[in-house]
Amino acid sequence: LLILGIESSCDETGVALVRVPDTAPGAAALPVPQLLAHALHSQIDMHQAYGGVVPELASRDHIRRVLPLTTQVLADAGEPLSAVDVVAYTRGPGLAGALLVGAGVACALGAALDVPVLGVHHLEGHLLSPFLSADPPEFPFVALLVSGGHTQLMRVDGVGRYAILGETIDDAAGEAFDKSAKLLGLGYPGGPALSRLAEQGDVAAFKLPRPLLHSGNLDFSFAGLKTAVLTQAQRLGDALEARKADLAASTEAAIVEVLVKKTLAALDATGLRRVVVAGGVGANRRLREQLNAACQQRRVRVHYPELHLCTDNGAMIALAAAMRLQAGQQQAGRDYAFDVKPRWPLDAIVAAA
Ligand code: ATP
Ligand code: MG
Ligand code: FE
Numbered sequence: 001l002l003i004l005g006i007e008s009s010c011d012e013t014g015v016a017l018v019r020v021p022d023t024a025p026g027a028a029a030l031p032v033p034q035l036l037a038h039a040l041h042s043q044i045d046m047h048q049a050y051g052g053v054v055p056e057l058a059s060r061d062h063i064r065r066v067l068p069l070t071t072q073v074l075a076d077a078g079e080p081l082s083a084v085d086v087v088a089y090t091r092g093p094g095l096a097g098a099l100l101v102g103a104g105v106a107c108a109l110g111a112a113l114d115v116p117v118l119g120v121h122h123l124e125g126h127l128l129s130p131f132l133s134a135d136p137p138e139f140p141f142v143a144l145l146v147s148g149g150h151t152q153l154m155r156v157d158g159v160g161r162y163a164i165l166g167e168t169i170d171d172a173a174g175e176a177f178d179k180s181a182k183l184l185g186l187g188y189p190g191g192p193a194l195s196r197l198a199e200q201g202d203v204a205a206f207k208l209p210r211p212l213l214h215s216g217n218l219d220f221s222f223a224g225l226k227t228a229v230l231t232q233a234q235r236l237g238d239a240l241e242a243r244k245a246d247l248a249a250s251t252e253a254a255i256v257e258v259l260v261k262k263t264l265a266a267l268d269a270t271g272l273r274r275v276v277v278a279g280g281v282g283a284n285r286r287l288r289e290q291l292n293a294a295c296q297q298r299r300v301r302v303h304y305p306e307l308h309l310c311t312d313n314g315a316m317i318a319l320a321a322a323m324r325l326q327a328g329q330q331q332a333g334r335d336y337a338f339d340v341k342p343r344w345p346l347d348a349i350v351a352a353a
Contacts, residue, residue, distance in 0.1 A: 001325070003033075004073075004084045004109070005318025006066060008102030009094025009122045010148070011043040011053045013065040014314030017077045017084075020322045033322035035132050037076035038315040041065045044189065051188050059097035066105050073314075084113060086332045088321030091119030092341030093149075099340035107336040116332030118321045123150060123346045125316035126278040128159070128323055129305035132315060137276050137303040142266045146259060146287075147279030148174035148189065152346070153218045153266045156276070159327040164347050165266050166218025173255055173281045176222035180229045180251045184244055194248045195284055201249030206232050208254040210261075218266050225254055252286055260290045267300060275302045283310035 007014035016038035021031040043061050047053045074081055089106035092099055103119065110117035127143055130136060142165075143154040151168040171179065174191055181190020186197065208228050211221040229251050233240050240247070263275060275295060281287060282304055295302045309315055324330040 001085045001322075002036075002079060002083050003086045003088055003318045003322050003325075004070070005120070005314045005316075005321060006070075006087070006089045006102040006106050007122070007125070007312055007314045007317045008062040008066065008098050009090045009092070010098060010312060011047055011058050012312040013041045013043075013062050013069055014312060014317070015039050015066065015069040015073045016314035016318045017073050017079060018315070018318035018322050020326060023326070030326045032131055032136055033319055033326070035315050035319070036079070037073045038313060039069045039072045039076070040313055041069060048188055051182065053095070055095045055097055058095055059101055062098055062101035066101060081109075082113065084109070084115060086116055086118060086321065086325070087113075088118045088120050088317055088332075090122045090125070090317050091338075092122065092344040094122055094342060096340060096342040099342065103338040103340050107338045110334070111336045116334050117336065117338070118324070118330060118332040119338065120317045120320045120324075121344060121346060121349050122317075123147075124160075124349065125320040127154070127156065127162070127276070127346075128320050129278055129309050129316040130276050130303040131323065132309060132319055133303065133306050135303060137274060137301070140272055141274035141276045141303075142263065142270055142272050143276045143278060144259065144263045144266075145279050146173040146277065146281035148172060148178065150279065151220050151222070153262060154346075155270050155272070159323045160329040160349060162347055165269065166220065166262065168220040168222060170221050170223035171226065173220070173222060173259060174279070176225055176255050177252075177281065179226045180248075183226070183230050183233050184240075184248060191281065192283070195252060195286070197245050198249040198252040198286070201245030201247070203249045203253035205243070205246035206250035208232070208250050210254055210258050213258055213261060218262055218269065220258060220262065222255065225251070252284070256284065256286045256290050259287060260294055263291065264294055264298070267298070273300050275300060277302065277304050278310070280311040283307050
């Protein structure tokens, strides 16, 4: 079974082709789907001048990119378009206009090929993306989903079996990185740049808050941190330039400490011994180092997506569709009258499964 996946929820156009191997009769576990090819176009350069994503520009660029990327993926995989058995697309959450491009193209392809289509939850894609890594996880596990728009701890018992244990009450971790980076003049999205600069800084140089660290629950709050970074930057004035790396390092350390400690608390609360990290912030080096060290000490296994699959991509969408079909969680259908869901809580899809 060949699944073509299309991602267009925000500022990345991603297309991928995944093969679902036949399940051997009597096999104990389902075979992990195989990524045959994927291609990505990031719009970051286009949005950079505006300091953030401009929705209308994003939609228009997805329209320009999606078919050339599809052609490229099929060529890379050595498969004709007619070999595609299912077309999957990101149904939400995300920017409505951007989602409509992927959904529209996916359904048009589905109708033209007379094959079923399947709308995928973007966060389920992030969540399952570590299954494409060299060290895929096994259910059940605690998931730390840390992206540009979400920060959640979940108990994951299988495909479509997600219980949210805690989440951010304001900004996401990626937002905390991006907004702090913006205050330091590091461009957009500044997470990776802030992280690079932090490597030359002193994590203990500035005292920054660790919001909700001792809240006794598994929720997060990052809005106050950004304000604290702003206050420090204003206090420094002209001296900021010389202390930028220190402030970046202190900011990153504050975000990472909260993420790691809350993840450990989620392990304690669930009694599980496996963690999966997903989403763009999962690429952060300090987060990986600190979490690896803490988990090694506790003999807990940690799994990450491949670095290039942490941020948005088509592979995770094709993969999530593949795993849903394998698990019998969802049928692909021939309803080409698509809709998109700009707002769509992840735990809402459990009921529909
Ligand atoms: P969502 O998936 O919640 O809708 P999104 O798709 O915009 O949001 P992702 O693509 O998963 O989010 O991740 C983008 C975020 O990851 C940005 O906030 C970016 O700054 C952050 N990020 C990427 N790499 C790093 C890094 N190395 N360190 C810190 N943050 C990073
Ligand atoms: Mg993005
Ligand atoms: Fe995302």
